[in-house]
Amino acid sequence: MSRLESFRRRLTAQIDGINWAIEKTTEIQGDILEMGLGNGRTYDHLREYADRRVWVIDRILQCHPSCVPPTKDFLQGEAEDMLTRLAEGGYKMALAHYDFGHGVKELDVEEGKALSPLIKAVMAPNGLVVSQQPMVGLTEISGPDTIMPGRYHFYQNG
Numbered sequence: 001m002s003r004l005e006s007f008r009r010r011l012t013a014q015i016d017g018i019n020w021a022i023e024k025t026t027e028i029q030g031d032i033l034e035m036g037l038g039n040g041r042t043y044d045h046l047r048e049y050a051d052r053r054v055w056v057i058d059r060i061l062q063c064h065p066s067c068v069p070p071t072k073d074f075l076q077g078e079a080e081d082m083l084t085r086l087a088e089g090g091y092k093m094a095l096a097h098y099d100f101g102h103g104v105k106e107l108d109v110e111e112g113k114a115l116s117p118l119i120k121a122v123m124a125p126n127g128l129v130v131s132q133q134p135m136v137g138l139t140e141i142s143g144p145d146t147i148m149p150g151r152y153h154f155y156q157n158g
Protein backbone atom coordinates (compact mmCIF):
# COMPACT_ATOMS: atom_id res chain seq x y z
CA MET A 1 0.00 0.00 0.00
CA SER A 2 1.36 3.42 -0.94
CA ARG A 3 1.67 6.18 1.66
CA LEU A 4 -1.03 8.07 -0.22
CA GLU A 5 -3.43 5.13 0.12
CA SER A 6 -2.50 4.77 3.77
CA PHE A 7 -3.22 8.50 4.29
CA ARG A 8 -6.63 8.11 2.64
CA ARG A 9 -7.43 5.19 4.93
CA ARG A 10 -6.46 7.24 7.97
CA LEU A 11 -8.71 10.13 6.97
CA THR A 12 -11.62 7.80 6.21
CA ALA A 13 -11.16 6.07 9.56
CA GLN A 14 -11.09 9.41 11.37
CA ILE A 15 -14.24 10.75 9.68
CA ASP A 16 -16.22 7.51 10.02
CA GLY A 17 -14.98 6.86 13.56
CA ILE A 18 -15.72 10.36 14.83
CA ASN A 19 -19.16 10.49 13.18
CA TRP A 20 -20.02 7.09 14.62
CA ALA A 21 -18.92 8.16 18.11
CA ILE A 22 -20.82 11.48 17.97
CA GLU A 23 -23.98 9.52 17.15
CA LYS A 24 -23.36 6.95 19.90
CA THR A 25 -22.80 9.55 22.63
CA THR A 26 -25.83 11.79 22.11
CA GLU A 27 -27.37 10.60 25.39
CA ILE A 28 -24.19 10.98 27.44
CA GLN A 29 -23.64 14.21 29.34
CA GLY A 30 -20.28 15.89 29.01
CA ASP A 31 -17.90 17.76 26.74
CA ILE A 32 -15.63 16.65 23.91
CA LEU A 33 -11.84 16.41 24.11
CA GLU A 34 -9.56 16.59 21.09
CA MET A 35 -6.03 15.41 21.87
CA GLY A 36 -3.69 16.80 19.21
CA LEU A 37 -4.82 19.97 17.48
CA GLY A 38 -2.16 19.77 14.75
CA ASN A 39 -3.52 21.35 11.58
CA GLY A 40 -6.99 21.44 13.15
CA ARG A 41 -8.77 19.10 10.74
CA THR A 42 -10.33 16.69 13.22
CA TYR A 43 -11.00 19.53 15.69
CA ASP A 44 -12.86 21.36 12.93
CA HIS A 45 -14.91 18.23 12.19
CA LEU A 46 -15.82 17.77 15.86
CA ARG A 47 -16.93 21.36 16.36
CA GLU A 48 -18.88 21.26 13.09
CA TYR A 49 -20.86 18.11 13.85
CA ALA A 50 -21.10 17.89 17.65
CA ASP A 51 -23.10 20.49 19.51
CA ARG A 52 -20.91 20.53 22.62
CA ARG A 53 -17.95 22.29 24.10
CA VAL A 54 -14.77 20.97 22.45
CA TRP A 55 -11.60 21.13 24.56
CA VAL A 56 -8.29 20.84 22.71
CA ILE A 57 -4.86 19.88 23.98
CA ASP A 58 -1.62 20.53 22.10
CA ARG A 59 1.81 21.66 23.09
CA ILE A 60 1.84 24.12 20.20
CA LEU A 61 -0.69 26.26 18.38
CA GLN A 62 0.08 25.88 14.70
CA CYS A 63 -3.23 25.03 13.09
CA HIS A 64 -4.91 26.45 10.01
CA PRO A 65 -6.06 30.02 10.82
CA SER A 66 -9.71 28.98 10.43
CA CYS A 67 -9.33 26.33 13.14
CA VAL A 68 -7.90 28.32 16.05
CA PRO A 69 -9.88 27.25 19.15
CA PRO A 70 -11.30 29.79 21.61
CA THR A 71 -8.73 30.58 24.31
CA LYS A 72 -11.04 29.17 27.00
CA ASP A 73 -11.07 25.74 25.30
CA PHE A 74 -7.41 25.45 24.25
CA LEU A 75 -5.09 23.81 26.75
CA GLN A 76 -1.59 24.53 25.52
CA GLY A 77 1.04 22.34 27.12
CA GLU A 78 2.12 18.77 27.65
CA ALA A 79 -0.65 16.18 27.60
CA GLU A 80 0.03 14.87 31.09
CA ASP A 81 -0.22 18.34 32.66
CA MET A 82 -3.26 19.38 30.66
CA LEU A 83 -5.19 16.16 31.35
CA THR A 84 -4.41 16.59 35.04
CA ARG A 85 -5.72 20.16 34.88
CA LEU A 86 -8.97 18.97 33.28
CA ALA A 87 -9.41 16.26 35.89
CA GLU A 88 -8.75 18.72 38.73
CA GLY A 89 -11.38 21.04 37.26
CA GLY A 90 -13.91 18.20 37.43
CA TYR A 91 -14.64 18.28 33.68
CA LYS A 92 -16.05 15.10 32.12
CA MET A 93 -15.94 14.08 28.47
CA ALA A 94 -18.69 12.24 26.63
CA LEU A 95 -16.29 11.74 23.71
CA ALA A 96 -12.53 12.01 23.32
CA HIS A 97 -10.44 11.74 20.17
CA TYR A 98 -6.79 10.79 20.62
CA ASP A 99 -4.45 11.92 17.87
CA PHE A 100 -1.15 12.70 19.61
CA GLY A 101 1.90 11.35 17.90
CA HIS A 102 5.46 11.77 16.76
CA GLY A 103 5.12 9.43 13.78
CA VAL A 104 7.35 6.79 15.42
CA LYS A 105 5.08 3.81 16.04
CA GLU A 106 6.76 2.44 19.17
CA LEU A 107 6.92 5.85 20.88
CA ASP A 108 3.35 6.66 19.93
CA VAL A 109 2.02 3.35 21.28
CA GLU A 110 4.01 3.83 24.49
CA GLU A 111 2.69 7.37 24.97
CA GLY A 112 -0.93 6.29 24.37
CA LYS A 113 -0.63 3.60 27.02
CA ALA A 114 1.08 5.93 29.48
CA LEU A 115 -1.63 8.59 29.10
CA SER A 116 -4.54 6.12 29.30
CA PRO A 117 -5.18 6.43 33.08
CA LEU A 118 -5.27 10.24 32.82
CA ILE A 119 -7.67 10.03 29.87
CA LYS A 120 -9.89 7.58 31.73
CA ALA A 121 -9.99 10.01 34.67
CA VAL A 122 -11.67 12.71 32.55
CA MET A 123 -14.19 10.43 30.80
CA ALA A 124 -17.86 10.43 31.72
CA PRO A 125 -19.38 7.02 32.57
CA ASN A 126 -19.86 5.14 29.26
CA GLY A 127 -18.06 7.93 27.37
CA LEU A 128 -16.26 6.89 24.19
CA VAL A 129 -12.61 7.26 23.21
CA VAL A 130 -11.76 7.14 19.50
CA SER A 131 -8.05 6.66 19.18
CA GLN A 132 -5.20 6.47 16.73
CA GLN A 133 -3.25 4.43 19.32
CA PRO A 134 -4.15 1.52 21.58
CA MET A 135 -5.22 2.46 25.12
CA VAL A 136 -5.19 0.45 28.35
CA GLY A 137 -7.69 0.36 31.22
CA LEU A 138 -10.72 1.15 29.04
CA THR A 139 -13.10 -1.39 27.48
CA GLU A 140 -12.29 -1.99 23.82
CA ILE A 141 -15.39 -2.01 21.60
CA SER A 142 -16.04 -2.52 17.89
CA GLY A 143 -16.20 0.64 15.81
CA PRO A 144 -18.07 1.21 12.56
CA ASP A 145 -18.02 -1.57 9.95
CA THR A 146 -16.34 0.67 7.39
CA ILE A 147 -13.06 0.71 9.35
CA MET A 148 -10.69 -2.25 9.15
CA PRO A 149 -10.14 -3.78 12.62
CA GLY A 150 -6.95 -2.37 14.16
CA ARG A 151 -6.81 0.70 11.89
CA TYR A 152 -8.41 2.84 14.59
CA HIS A 153 -9.28 1.98 18.18
CA PHE A 154 -12.58 2.43 20.03
CA TYR A 155 -13.09 2.31 23.79
CA GLN A 156 -15.84 2.80 26.31
CA ASN A 157 -15.34 4.00 29.86
CA GLY A 158 -17.19 1.31 31.73
Ligand SMILES: C[S@@+](CC[C@H](N)C(=O)[O-])C[C@H]1O[C@@H](n2cnc3c(N)ncnc32)[C@H](O)[C@@H]1O
Pocket residue numbers: 035036037038039040041042043057058059060077078079080099100101102
Ligand atom coordinates in the same frame (compact mmCIF):
# COMPACT_ATOMS: atom_id res chain seq x y z
C1 LIG B 1 -0.91 14.14 14.27
S1 LIG B 1 -0.98 15.75 14.93
C2 LIG B 1 -2.72 16.00 15.17
C3 LIG B 1 -3.45 16.18 13.87
C4 LIG B 1 -4.84 16.76 14.03
N1 LIG B 1 -5.73 15.88 14.78
C5 LIG B 1 -5.45 17.14 12.70
O1 LIG B 1 -6.47 16.54 12.29
O2 LIG B 1 -4.93 18.06 12.07
C6 LIG B 1 -0.38 15.48 16.55
C7 LIG B 1 -0.32 16.73 17.43
O3 LIG B 1 -0.17 16.29 18.77
C8 LIG B 1 0.70 17.15 19.46
N2 LIG B 1 1.31 16.35 20.54
C9 LIG B 1 1.92 15.15 20.42
N3 LIG B 1 2.28 14.68 21.61
C10 LIG B 1 1.88 15.60 22.53
C11 LIG B 1 1.95 15.69 23.95
N4 LIG B 1 2.52 14.71 24.67
N5 LIG B 1 1.42 16.78 24.56
C12 LIG B 1 0.85 17.76 23.84
N6 LIG B 1 0.76 17.74 22.49
C13 LIG B 1 1.27 16.68 21.84
C14 LIG B 1 1.70 17.64 18.41
O4 LIG B 1 2.19 18.93 18.75
C15 LIG B 1 0.84 17.66 17.14
O5 LIG B 1 0.36 18.97 16.87
